[in-house]
Amino acid sequence: MNTHTTSRRRNLASGLALPAAAALALTGCATFPAAAPTPQGVGFDGIQSATVQIEAVGTFVSPDGGYEAAGRGSGFLISSDGLAVTNNHVVVGAGTLKVWLGGDTSRTLNAKVLGSSECLDLAVIQLQDDDYPFLTWREGEIPTATDVYAAGFPLGDPTFTMTRGIVSKADTAMDTPWASLDHVIEHDARIRGGNSGGPLVDADGRIVGVNYAGNDQHDQNLAIHRDEVRAVVDTLASGEGVLSLGINGTAYTAEGEGLGIWVNSIASGSSADAAGVKPGDLITKMEGVSVGTDGTMADYCDVLRTHGHDATLSVELYRPADGRYYTGQFNGTAVSAVSVVDDLGGTPSGGGGGSDPTDFTTVVDDTQSVAVDVPAGWAVDATPFTDPRGVTWASIEASTDLAAYAAGWSVPGISVLAAPTDTAQTTPEEWLELVTPYLQQSGCSLSVSDVYADGYHEGVFDYWTGCGETGADYLMLSAYSADGSYVVALSVTALDEGDLPIIDRVLGSFIAQF
Structure with missing residues (x-):
């Protein structure tokens, strides 16, 4: 029996890329110093001229749904022919990239991703042909208390911004929800959403790191250490990934x-x-x-x-x-x-259930305690169920025909019941024993009996075949929540092969909360 892990829908912690929908409106052009680049880079006065704002557009899906605009971040040029560094989470997966140089929104540049790393949260992009101002790397040590400046375009605003601080931790390992780095600089030059991928520079305008995360509550600002970046930047620029599956x-x-x-x-x-x-x-x-x-x-x-x-x-x-x-x-x-179903050998003989499981909808019971996906168009009863002992259960019952489902084996359907453990007074094993006599009377044959675990529930299940005049398949599962706070009882009736995917969908989607 395979064990599985179900997913809850919750807000996802994010990096510093700001969703485009939340970005401030673009209102005019920023100006930047006209310092001419030298083989050594533009220097401090030319930092703005070598810093870019990036907008990524494509298919992005969060736990709250899909959208076409990933958001806006920052980046910076490291060569006169248009190589720029930014964060993986700013650009990877984009269908198109729009780039603005130094806050000049009158000219939109195109770019493509050459190489990236989700583990290092780095990417190198190539801007269209031109002669660009660029930044160079700081040489030597980057000790604690070094004066640093964070450059970029926070909050999606096209106006260039710089903040000043010092290095508070010169080199530390850091794991975050979107990266795992051995070398990180912690500093107090304030960065906000939209600063992702922008440069952290010293007083001479030399690159000391790539900003990628910040926490306003703890006044914590993080940059990928220069040494971590330089170790892989040439590989990324050559078109290869580093610690990356894309x-x-x-x-x-x-x-x-x-x-x-x-x-x-x-x-x-x-x-x-x-x-x-x-x-x-x-x-x-x-x-x-x-x-x-x-x-x-x-x-x-x-x-x-x-x-x-x-x-x-x-x-x-x-x-x-x-x-x-x-x-x-x-x-x-x-x-x-x-x-x-395949693991259990489910093969209902067919009774014309007529289900089309390609479209599902999430149903929540009337007490807001239980949710499960059911085929769209099925009739649903989400009212609480009171058993013969007077115990009330949160309940969802769904079928093509609820009356026929309750009466026998002529239609497919599902039932989900849940109650707090101290209220239910029924163990998972007792649930299976309760329905066994009825199933035996209906001519069902026990195919598989086993334990069940999905990471959130632990219990037992029986899988029956050949039920009733239609030869239906029937799954009966009961389990405690992992913390023991509630017990759930779930059953599914399938009449033909078209119904079998419903069992997988129900097992993969049911959740309860008390």
């Missing part, structure tokens, strides 16, 4: 628990793209290692560091769009849906 991802947490790596977008032609991973997927395991459980990219990136991003890597993921679990490989066999 995702723009973020560790996803719900109720304080890390559930996996949420895929916001995918780089076309990448290993993730070839594996069939899609925006909106939640990667739960790689090479048998659960990822994102600590709310960071650390475990995901450790797998890549151990095996290399070009290796064949097993992957398990959950796809909320269809409520299914998938397994496959990066750089190997593409992912395919895991079917609980």
